[in-house]
Structure formats: C-alpha cells, structure tokens
Amino acid sequence: MRKLLEFIATGFYSGKLPKMPGTWGSILAAVLLFFFWPESLWFQLGVIAVTFVLSVVSADFLSKELGSKDPDCVVIDEILGMELALLGLSAQGNLKLVFLGLLLFRIIDIMKPPPIPWFERFPGGWGITIDDALAGVITNMILRMLGGLL
Template sequence: MKFLLEFIATGFFSGKLPKMPGTWGSILASILCYFFWPSNLTYQILIIIVTFSLSVLSSDFVSKQLREKDPDIVVIDEILGIEITFLGLNVYHDIKLAFLGLLIFRVIDIIKPPPIPWFERLPGGWGITVDDAVAGIVSNFLLRLVGGLIYV
C-alpha cells in the first residue's frame, strides 16, 4: 500500500526527477491530457473527482511519512491543477492549447496570487491539494481568455 500511495502522490515517480518536480508533474499531466483528455464534460469531472480524492489521500500519506508539510516530490496536486486548467476544454490533440495551459498553470502555481496561498494553510493533504485546485481554476479562466485571443 505504501508503494502505491507514493507512486500516485509522485505522479508515477515523475516528482522524483531531478530539479523542478512540480514542472515535471505538470508536463506529465499535460501530455496525458493531450493524448487522452475526453471531450465529454462528465468524464472530465469524474477524472478530476478521482484525482482530487487520490491527491488528498496520497499526499497526506507521503507528507506524514517524510514529516514535511508539502514535500517537493508530491506532484499529484499539479496533475489535478492541470486537469482543472483543461476542464471544459478540448485539449485532445491540440498542442497549442496543451502547451499554453501548461505554461499558464506553472506561472500561476509558482507566483501563487491571492487567494491561492490561503488554501495552503489547510491541514495535511487538503492544503497540498486545494491550493493547486484553485490555481487550476485561475489558470482555466486565463487559458480561456488568452486562448480565445489566439484562436480568433
């Protein structure tokens, strides 16, 4: 069980790659969305609900194991953030949209404009997960705004 929770929390161990683990997790998520993101909104929401649940559970477990509030190797929250960034959008085989969403999400996740930092104060896996979910919501809005300008 420990191996499985670590495997999930680290985004199939992408969070253990050298340097910038959050970016590696986000790249992995963007690639997966590029190849497999469903166009059906119901399926997108189901995927996000499952990822959210797995993120809270697995990130809480790994943070307790490592005795760190938000370990760098945990990237399932970035994966969730990317999924929310693409919510309601058809990123499947759209390289421009996939790259733009990745770029916007990483900038928002790194800068963390308010109210995102407030959610980091939540306990355990909730704090690890919810701040990236909110970053995904902000990124989704910005992607729609910027993407609308590009695709016109």
C-alpha cells in the same frame, strides 16, 4: 499500500526526477491530457473527482511519511491542477492549448497570487491539493478569456 500511495502522490515517480519536480509532474499531466483528455465534460469531471480524492489521500500520507508539510516530490496536485486548467476545453490533440495551459499553470502555481496562499494553510493533503486546484481554475479562466487567440 505505502508503495502505491507513493506512486500516486509522486505522479508515477515523476516527482522524483531531479530539479523542478512540480514542473515534471505538470509536464506528465500535459502529455496525458494531450493524448487522452476526453471530450465529454462529465467524464472530465469524473477524472477530476478521482484525481482530487487520490491527491488529498496520497499527498497526506506521503507528507506524514516524510515529515514535511508539502514535500517537493508530491506532484499529484499539479496533475489535478492541469486537469482543472483544461476542464471543458478541447485539449486532446491541441498542442497550442495544452502548452499554453502548462505555461500559465506553472507561472500561477509558482507565483501563487492571492487567494492561493490562503489555501495552503489547510491541514495535510487538503492544503497540498487545494492551492494547486485553485491555480488550475485560475488558469482555466485565463485560457477561456484567451479563447479567440487559441
């Protein structure tokens, strides 16, 4: 079970790639969303719900295992953030949208504008997950405002 939770938390081990693990996890998510993001909003919400639960549980486990509040190698939260960034949008096959979503999400995730830092205070996997989820929601709102340009 430990290996499975580590595999999930690290985004299929993409979080163990050298340098910028959060970006690697986000790139993995962007590739998966480009090829497989469903058109059905209900299916998207189902994927997000499953990813959210997996993120909270696996991130909490690995943070305790490694003795770190938010280990760099945990990137399932970035995957969730990217899913939320493209929620309700036609991302499959839309390179421009997915790339812009990736770029905006990484900028917001790294800069952490308010109120994102407040959510990092939540305990364990909740704090690890919710700040990236909020960055994804903010990215989604920006993408929707830019809708006519895409």
